[in-house]
Amino acid sequence: MSRYIVHQSDWATLAYTGNQSFMDGMPMGRVYSVSDGTINNSSGVPYIMASPMDLSFQDVVKTKKCSLVMSLAQSDYCKKKIYDPEDPRCAQVTLTGEFIKLEKNDPEWNVAKEALWTRHPVMRKWHILVPGHNWQFAKITIEHITLLDTFGGRKYPSLEDYFNATPNLEPMPKSIHHSVITIKKNVIIDDEY
Amino acid sequence: MSRYIVHQSDWATLAYTGNQSFMDGMPMGRVYSVSDGTINNSSGVPYIMASPMDLSFQDVVKTKKCSLVMSLAQSDYCKKKIYDPEDPRCAQVTLTGEFIKLEKNDPEWNVAKEALWTRHPVMRKWHILVPGHNWQFAKITIEHITLLDTFGGRKYPSLEDYFNATPNLEPMPKSIHHSVITIKKNVIIDDEY
Numbered sequence: 001m002s003r004y005i006v007h008q009s010d011w012a013t014l015a016y017t018g019n020q021s022f023m024d025g026m027p028m029g030r031v032y033s034v035s036d037g038t039i040n041n042s043s044g045v046p047y048i049m050a051s052p053m054d055l056s057f058q059d060v061v062k063t064k065k066c067s068l069v070m071s072l073a074q075s076d077y078c079k080k081k082i083y084d085p086e087d088p089r090c091a092q093v094t095l096t097g098e099f100i101k102l103e104k105n106d107p108e109w110n111v112a113k114e115a116l117w118t119r120h121p122v123m124r125k126w127h128i129l130v131p132g133h134n135w136q137f138a139k140i141t142i143e144h145i146t147l148l149d150t151f152g153g154r155k156y157p158s159l160e161d162y163f164n165a166t167p168n169l170e171p172m173p174k175s176i177h178h179s180v181i182t183i184k185k186n187v188i189i190d191d192e193y
Numbered sequence: 194m195s196r197y198i199v200h201q202s203d204w205a206t207l208a209y210t211g212n213q214s215f216m217d218g219m220p221m222g223r224v225y226s227v228s229d230g231t232i233n234n235s236s237g238v239p240y241i242m243a244s245p246m247d248l249s250f251q252d253v254v255k256t257k258k259c260s261l262v263m264s265l266a267q268s269d270y271c272k273k274k275i276y277d278p279e280d281p282r283c284a285q286v287t288l289t290g291e292f293i294k295l296e297k298n299d300p301e302w303n304v305a306k307e308a309l310w311t312r313h314p315v316m317r318k319w320h321i322l323v324p325g326h327n328w329q330f331a332k333i334t335i336e337h338i339t340l341l342d343t344f345g346g347r348k349y350p351s352l353e354d355y356f357n358a359t360p361n362l363e364p365m366p367k368s369i370h371h372s373v374i375t376i377k378k379n380v381i382i383d384d385e386y
Contacts, residue, residue, distance in 0.1 A: 010278060011264075011266055011278035011279070013206035013208070013222055013262045013264075015206070015208030015209070015220045015221060015222035015260075016208070016220050017210075017220050022289070022336070022337050023289065023337070026258055026260065026289055027208045027209050027210050027220055027256075027258055027259050027260050027289075028208060028220075028260050028287060028289065028339075029206060029208035029222065029260045029261075029262035029287055030262065030285070030287060030341075031262060031264040031266060031278055031279070031285045032278075032279055033277055033278045033279035049279075050279075053346070055346075055347065063220075065218075065219055065220055066220050067208075067219065067220050067221050067222045068222075069206045069222035069223065069224060071204075071206075071224040073204055073224060073267070074266070074267065084226055084313050084315050084316065085203060085204035085224055085225075085226045086204065086224070086225055086226035086242075086243075086313070086316075087315070092223070092224045094221060094222055094223060096215070096216065096219055096220075096221065120277050120279070122277050122280070123277065123279075143215070144215050144216075146221075148223075153246070153248075154248065
């Protein structure tokens with residue numbers, strides 16, 4: 001279930017510790033677009049693309065420890081099932097660990113790029129339109145998983161179970177925006193219509 | 194804009210500091226249903242209903258400092274506008290402050306109850322169906338507001354501006370679940386169909 005939520009989620013809320021001005025030492029949070037792989041391939045590792053101009057990114061690169069929260073309330077699932085967002089059946093997962101900025105010469109840089117740019121094709125354009133933002137890729141190294149998916153309290157799936165699980169790779173719900181994406185030797189082509 | 198996001202949001206991600214086992218001192222997060230007032234009345238104060246059996250509630254009641262994150266990505270707005278969840282125009286707000294558990298003899302207890310039970314009618318039933326959960330009401334006392342709603346970086350609206358603002362109280366998007374709610378002398382009647 002954790003892997004399913006992580007793969008289904010196009011975005012997540014990052015909970016981290018602030019490091020500047022009024023935020024210093026405070027629990028802070030910010031929404032980021034995420035991806036744990038291409039549509040048909042889920043790795044379980046959540047990747048983020050952000051700019052060093054973003055104060056949240058600046059802070060969490062320093063304070064490192066963080067949690068990433070994703071809920072099925074983000075999709076239509078809970079509404080269709082008439083589950084309140086706080087109903088435990090409206091499943092949510094919290095991935096707790098470290099925020100790791102990737103280096104450009106790390107092979108994982110391209111893994112993150114492919115994961116994000118296929119699920120968020122517009123991000124490729126940000127790279128072109130606002131290159132001054134010096135976009136970076138980062139990942140959350142998961143240390144603990146907290147899952148709420150039914151009555152009876154939270155569960156703590158092991159990392160082994162989490163990474164061995166095969167999430168349901170059903171096609172994502174269609175968005176209003178259509179993209180046909182082709183990946184060819186690190187070049188991502190997206191045709192929008 | 195901050196007040197609009199807060200009033201439109203039926204749920205939010207609470208970022209807080211854990212206080213037990215592996216979570217001790219870690220930035221943690223959890224989704225809660227929220228309400229800042231009845232559908233036609235927005236106070237700007239976010240209320241939460243939770244159980245002392247909930248470990249997140251136990252922790253944040255002790256560690257107090259927290260942030261509540263809400264994004265228009267939770268509604269259909271960003272999808273319709275074709276804004277990626279990380280696009281700053283897909284506005285998000287972070288309310289940073291203290292988590293305050295309300296006491297039953299505090300007049301605000303009933304304010305919180307009315308705010309939550311009108312926006313989340315099913316919560317009234319939780320009170321009846323699982324009374325052993327000893328449901329509590331709580332609020333976030335806002336100290337700082339961080340708003341991302343357009344290009345050019347974050348804004349920090351003052352508390353004065355925030356509480357003086359009148360959010361657009363347009364009818365909420367219709368859910369699949371219909372409720373007609375009547376409030377009469379602290380008694381909330383919801384007729385579902």
